[in-house]
Amino acid sequence: MAVVETPVEKWTGKVREVTLGATSSDGGTRAHSVVVGGETTLPFLHFEGEMPNPPRLAVEIVDRRPGDWSSLLLDSWGDVVDDPAKWAKAAEERGADLIALQLSLTRDGDKPTTAEDARAATRAVLEAIGLPLIVFGPGQVDADNELLVAVAEETAGERVVLGLCEEKNYRTIVAAALANDHLVSSRTPMDVNLAKQLIILISDMGLPLDRILMDPTTAGLGYGIEYGYSVMERLRIAALQGDKMTQSPIIVTPGNEAWRQKEAKVGEGVPDAWGDWAERAVLWETLTATPLVQAGADVLVMRHPQAVNRVKAYVQSLMEN
Numbered sequence: 001m002a003v004v005e006t007p008v009e010k011w012t013g014k015v016r017e018v019t020l021g022a023t024s025s026d027g028g029t030r031a032h033s034v035v036v037g038g039e040t041t042l043p044f045l046h047f048e049g050e051m052p053n054p055p056r057l058a059v060e061i062v063d064r065r066p067g068d069w070s071s072l073l074l075d076s077w078g079d080v081v082d083d084p085a086k087w088a089k090a091a092e093e094r095g096a097d098l099i100a101l102q103l104s105l106t107r108d109g110d111k112p113t114t115a116e117d118a119r120a121a122t123r124a125v126l127e128a129i130g131l132p133l134i135v136f137g138p139g140q141v142d143a144d145n146e147l148l149v150a151v152a153e154e155t156a157g158e159r160v161v162l163g164l165c166e167e168k169n170y171r172t173i174v175a176a177a178l179a180n181d182h183l184v185s186s187r188t189p190m191d192v193n194l195a196k197q198l199i200i201l202i203s204d205m206g207l208p209l210d211r212i213l214m215d216p217t218t219a220g221l222g223y224g225i226e227y228g229y230s231v232m233e234r235l236r237i238a239a240l241q242g243d244k245m246t247q248s249p250i251i252v253t254p255g256n257e258a259w260r261q262k263e264a265k266v267g268e269g270v271p272d273a274w275g276d277w278a279e280r281a282v283l284w285e286t287l288t289a290t291p292l293v294q295a296g297a298d299v300l301v302m303r304h305p306q307a308v309n310r311v312k313a314y315v316q317s318l319m320e321n
Contacts, residue, residue: 008048013242015039015298017053018210018249020098020183021132022159027181029158031130034097036213036298037249042236043296044318054319055293057308058098058134058301059091060255063121064107069303070265072281076304084121085128092129095308099131100301103147105138113138115150122151126158134161134185134251134301145172152176161185161213161251167198174205185251187215190224190231192238196245203245213299214248220257220264221288228252229295236296252292255303258285282306290314 017038022028034056041049063084066074080086088099101122107113122135135151137144148162149172156179163185165173170186177184186202188194195216203209216235218228238246258264264284267277274280285307289300293315302308 006047009041011040011049011240013040013240013244013247015236015239015249016210016247018183018213020134020159020161022157022181026159027157029126030132033159034132039236039240039296041240043294044321046321051319053298054315055297056097056299057095057312057315058100058299059094059096059305059308060100060102060253060301060303061087061091061125062102063104063113063117070259070281072267072278073259073303076306085124088125088131089128091305092131094305095312096131098134098299099125099129100134100136101125102136103138103151105140105143113143113147115146118147118150119154122154126155132160133158134163134299136163136185139164141169144169148173149176152180152182155182156180159183163187163213164215165198165202167194167201170198170202171205174202174207177211178205178207183211183213185213185215186248187217190217190219190228192216192231192234192246195231195235196238196243199245199248209244209248212248213251214246215251215253218252218254218257218288218292220254220261221284221291222263223257223261225257225288225291229291232292232295232297249298250296251299251301252297253301254289254292255285255301255307258288258307259303282310286310293318 015037019033019035021030021033038052065081080090137148161183164187165184186198188198219225235246264281289311
């Protein structure tokens with residue numbers, strides 16, 4: 001009987017390794033750092049190349065009790081959602097690899113979140129956990145610039161990931177990262193060329209490439225995830241072919257994308273055929289995240305603890321095979 005050999009692709013490039021968080025030996029206070037990237041093959045093709053670091057899961061917390069999150073999601077965490085430090089600690093205890101702190105645009109009603117508010121929340125979270133930290137601004141240029149600069153100064157030397165760097169605001173955030181030894185998350189719409197171009201612009205400001213994560217944007221299950229998958233796959237292939245400006249590890253936010261869709265967020269007024277709400281919602285986040293793992297995501301920002309556990313088990317099984 002003829003022997004059929006498995007075809008093996010010979011790649012010339014490598015995804016860049018990036019270290020999140022600084023321990024005491026590096027001038028920070030984290031219990032340990034987390035390294036992502038380093039692949040020399042497409043995801044989990046262990047016979048073809050190396051995948052030294054598994055995809056890592058960050059749990060998203062908010063600096064105040066979220067007003068727009070599903071009650072099902074809030075109930076899964078309990079009372080800790082009223083205190084970001086306790087929430088971060090609970091996430092660490094339940095298996096998070098990283099913590100992603102989302103800063104709010106307002107707090108205490110309609111009062112804008114101030115730089116001091118952002119400093120205090122970030123400091124409280126850092127002191128409560130030993131994990132590396134990601135901090136996302138509210139998503140408006142002026143607020144992002146003000147709050148993330150304050151966070152960068154408050155956490156100098158901790159190798160925090162600051163986000164989101166977009167074409168309209170990257171200069172201020174990159175400058176803050178440079179001054180305080182941090183990393184940045186570069187986000188663009190779903191487009192290979194735009195993702196690459198923003199990495200070039202950030203690099204041109206002097207930020208080393210090993211301090212950049214790339215967020216090409218994704219979508220939720222049933223809402224365009226196949227297009228996001230395609231873009232991520234093309235970016236990873238370009239990286240393995242040797243394009244240095246596409247070799248940054250990829251960060252995505254399946255938690256946010258899944259839980260803003262009605263299939264996960266809503267439990268009433270939906271067809272009976274949709275089934276049990278609690279199980280459906282967790283599955284929606286899980287099945288948004290797992291294709292992104294296969295597409296090449298190195299960091300996934302998630303929300304529900306059960307979904308985190310399921311995706312961690314999925315990643316572990318793929319790393320062992």
